[in-house]
Amino acid sequence: MKMKKQVFAEYGAPLTEISGEPPKPQGSEVLVRVGHCGVCHSDLHLHEGHFDLGGGRKLELAGGRPLPFALGHEIEGEIEAAGQDAKDVKIGRRIVVYPWIGCGECALCKRGDEHLCLKPRQIGIQVDGGYATHVMVPHPRYLLDYDPIPAALAGTYMCSGVTAYSSIEKLGPAAEESPILIIGLGGVGMMGFSFLRARSKFAPVVVDIDPKKREHALANGAAAAFDPNDPATRKGLMAASNGGFAGAVDFVGSDKTATLGYGALAKGGKLVVVGLIGGEMHLSVPTLPLKGVSIIGNYVGSLAEAKAMLDLVRKGKVAPIPVSTRPLSEAQQALDDLKAGKTVGRAVLVP
Ligand SMILES: [Zn+2]
Ligand SMILES: [Zn+2]
Incomplete structure (x- = not known):
């Protein structure tokens, strides 16, 4: 042949x-x-x-x-x-x-x-x-x-499978201890959502600009779904997480989504950035030590x-x-x- x-x-x-x-x-x-x-x-x-x-x-x-x-x-x-x-x-x-x-x-x-x-x-x-x-x-x-x-x-x-899996793994034990924030419900994001559902008894909270994707996630067990362009979202995220998430995974990877995920973290929280849409992120450096948070990049998986x-x-x-x-x-x-x-x-x- x-x-x-x-x-x-x-x-x-x-x-x-x-x-x-x-x-x-x-x-x-x-x-x-x-x-x-x-x-x-x-x-x-x-x-x-x-x-x-x-x-x-x-x-x-x-x-x-x-x-x-x-x-x-x-x-x-x-x-x-x-x-x-x-x-x-x-x-x-x-x-x-x-x-x-x-x-x-x-x-x-x-x-x-x-x-x-x-x-x-x-x-x-x-x-x-x-x-x-x-x-x-x-x-x-x-x-x-x-x-x-x-x-x-x-x-x-x-x-997409190994990327989604590895991103959820990077949250460590936090993935099983409290609700996790998932930003972006494209192919990789939905797979990450599935892996999280398979691993944790806590339903994830999701963010996506597309109302159909938010509905789909809610129908598949999301605890709450938010539109990032809605001014009430920040408050809604704080309420849904009791004051901040132990983990957030950004499957979009833009300046806006990474900033949103970072801002939604609780003390000691982890933001995993997976998506590659692009952009630059501005953050207050002292919040890293003062909140004890980490930002972790994820590229495919081992x-x-x-x-x-x-x-x-x-x-x-x-x-x-x-x-x-x-x-x-x-x-x-x-x-x-x-x-x-x-x-x-x-x-x-x-x-
Ligand atoms: Zn690929
Ligand atoms: Zn080598």
Whole structure:
């Protein structure tokens, strides 16, 4: 079978198909035949080559990857071939790929935080990803069983799922001791909401600008829901939390939402910032020591967290997100639709 990829040759240029022979796995490498690959919002930024940091500043994302490049880090597939040093690999096994792979040598990698490695080899970010019929994975430890999660949905957990799970984990014991504030009920936010519901007997309090999303959260067990643009929200949040939250998770990541979350913390509270909308946050420095609060950033999640998260999902503890499949050849259209806000649920490419 020929290998096909949807690639961009220049940042921002339309994706085009290229084909050739699939590479042969060497050493511990495993060649995966892609069954499904989710189209993620961060693919839009990678394709454009930059990220808005706020205040007119941009984070360059161009560089560090060979062009032409295939995006795609939410990969489900089947093991097609393995190198001679890849142990315990069953050809034909269906798996999802943990994509947040590091160098394997540095202190971060050695302590299990390879998703934060400074020499990353992340699939679909620095090395060719799943907008393709095949993808190469450097070691079988990154291949995780997902049965009985539906195949079209499974890959998306390696991005939004592990991100949501890791964000809730960062709250520590506070996640189980009192209500938590969830800001932003998009795909990742709703998943975080589900993980929190699975873990804590306290119903979360939610904030979202969209009344439909607030209603959906209330119907699924939120204790209260607020519109961030309503002037009464700050007071409402204080009342709903008895004077402040022990934890808040900002799945939007804008100056407004981070400020709202920070302002809603109780003494000793934690704000976890996950979203990447952009902006700059201004805060009074003495409130950090005086309130004893912390601000924690969360970027995806570790391999151990990915496994723990999949275990929860496989037990049926997390509500599935809607997915819609489309052929790999429509990758550019899928990106365009996502940018235009026309995608309902997750778009998933099928080679
Ligand atoms: Zn993603
Ligand atoms: Zn490393």
